[in-house]
Amino acid sequence: MSEHIPQFALPELEGREDSARPRPGAYAVAIDADGRVLLVRALQGWFLPGGGVEAGEEFRDALVREVREETGYAATALDEIGRANQLVWSLAGDEVVNKLGRFFRVRTNGPPGPREEADHEPHWVDGQAAIAQLTEQAQAWAVERALGGPDGRTEEP
Secondary structure, three states, rough: OOOOOOEOHOOOOOOOHOEEEEEEEEEEEEOOOOOEEEEEEEEEEEEEEEEOOOOOOOOOHHHHHHHHHHHHHHHEEEEEEEEEEEEEEEEOOOEEEEEEEEEEEEEEOOOOOOOOOOOOOEEEHHHHHHHOOOOOOOHHHHHHHHOOOOOOOOOOO
16 A cells, blocks of 8 residues: 655646656655754745755655754764645746655765855754745645654654
8 A cells, every 4th residue: 555645736737646746756755953944045935944856866865964954963864754746836927837746854974065056045944833934835835744743653753
């Protein structure tokens, strides 16, 4: 029996999964000892660190690369929280993309170093505030699960 993968969408994109370009991605849910979640603020909104998986790249490798590029943190992938998809407009706004997200609980290692993506600004945000602040519903779903929400695990990672 396979796991149900939730599909989220902006209201104007609902029902367009079949015509959307699929884009596999890996996203990090890092939670510190105070229950804060690592988010990045970009021009398009607030997001979990992460992004597209490049050709031939493993999801965990993409995750570690993206966290370093966007936040400067070295990260260790712990366990997979789950999968959820999100229909969005492409950055150019000319096509619909279905972000096929795999979400991982991660541990950040040491202080952050320089980040490669200057337009991504890392912030540690209170867990419940992070859920409300995230731009994409799929990412809010993943944080809720990581924090032990209605369909999440409640044991320690």
